[in-house]
Amino acid sequence: MARVRVQTEAFDLGGEFAALTAGRTDIGGVGCFxxxxxxxxxxxxxxxxxxxxxxGMTERAMAAIAxxxxxxxxxxxxxxxxxxxxxxxxxxxxxxxxAAAHRQAALDATEFLIDWLKTRAPFWKKERFADGTEKWVAxxxxxxxxAARWAG
Amino acid sequence: MSARSLHLLYFxxxxxxxxxxxxxxxxxxGVATVASLTEWLRGRGDGFAAAFAPGVPVRCAxxxxxxxxxxxxxxxxxxxxxPPVTGG
Numbered sequence: 001m002a003r004v005r006v007q008t009e010a011f012d013l014g015g016e017f018a019a020l021t022a023g024r025t026d027i028g029g030v031g032c033f034x035x036x037x038x039x040x041x042x043x044x045x046x047x048x049x050x051x052x053x054x055x056g057m058t059e060r061a062m063a064a065i066a067x068x069x070x071x072x073x074x075x076x077x078x079x080x081x082x083x084x085x086x087x088x089x090x091x092x093x094x095x096x097x098x099a100a101a102h103r104q105a106a107l108d109a110t111e112f113l114i115d116w117l118k119t120r121a122p123f124w125k126k127e128r129f130a131d132g133t134e135k136w137v138a139x140x141x142x143x144x145x146x147a148a149r150w151a152g
Numbered sequence: 153m154s155a156r157s158l159h160l161l162y163f164x165x166x167x168x169x170x171x172x173x174x175x176x177x178x179x180x181x182g183v184a185t186v187a188s189l190t191e192w193l194r195g196r197g198d199g200f201a202a203a204f205a206p207g208v209p210v211r212c213a214x215x216x217x218x219x220x221x222x223x224x225x226x227x228x229x230x231x232x233x234x235p236p237v238t239g240g
Contacts, residue, residue: 035240051239052164054232057216082239094240114240122213122232123239124164136165139209139236 002066002078006058008085011095020077020097027076029103031110033096039089041137045130051084051093054122058082061121069098069113072150073105080113082123112150119147156227158189162203163234166210169203179227186212187221189231209236 003019005011013034021027037049062080069078079097087093094117098109125137161174183189190212194204204210212219213232225231 053239054161054163054213054216054234057213057232060216118240119237120218121239122163122234122237124235125238126164136235137238139238143240 001070001075002063002080004059004062004066004079005081006053006055006062006084007081008083010083010092011081013092013095016079016081016095016097020079020099024076024099026101027099028101029099029106031096031098031100031103031106031108033094033110033114034092035094035114037087037089037091037093041127041129041135046089046127047130048086048088048128049093050086050126050128051082052124052126053082053084057122062117065113065116065120068116069109072112073098073100073109075100075105075109078109078113080117082117082121084123115143115147115150118143158225158227159230161230161232163232165235166203166233170199179225183225185221185225186214186219186223186231189225190221190233193233203233210234211236 040046066078066080075098077099081095083093096110096113098106098113100106126134127137128134156178157176158179159176162170167173180192183192190204193200211234214223215230
């Protein structure tokens, strides 16, 4: 039921919403999260971000995360898309859509999906700064804490 | 790839430190878990010693599932090492 995709190109938010809801009249709400590239890290301007992933495991991990959301909420569909390769400030990186009969399930599932995606899918970000130096992004304790809220 | 071989993958800064993204090798003598494989890799030389030094946060997946130090490893497995993930 879930639509999972890893791709270099930008995703079409309107098109994904339309695909998720086409022909459906039982959906009462769709939660949406779009992550975008911020233009600074720790106060330093960044010019680009490169996303690396583990082909094969990434898709499996994303499908497992979607399945987990479907087991916790009565979802009527969900979409997980993540971009890889070089991205620039302002560009969308990740898309989460979750459809349900009622808004609370849609919104909670959306939050769960992005929290788990950030901590359980094998992606790594490398930032390039204005001075040309590069740095791998370190995992954030806050992300682990956010994901841990959904434990159990 | 022979029946005795392991397929190893490295990602992100770990890949840079060990100077390769993947390799296939015969299952080393005495390696039966992620912990013992890590210990064996540490003994391979500069890049590996630094990448797998105690206290360095390295994560592992065996056959594309997250694994811990006690996860068993057998010939034919795909074993990946990488930093804590930072997607989203």
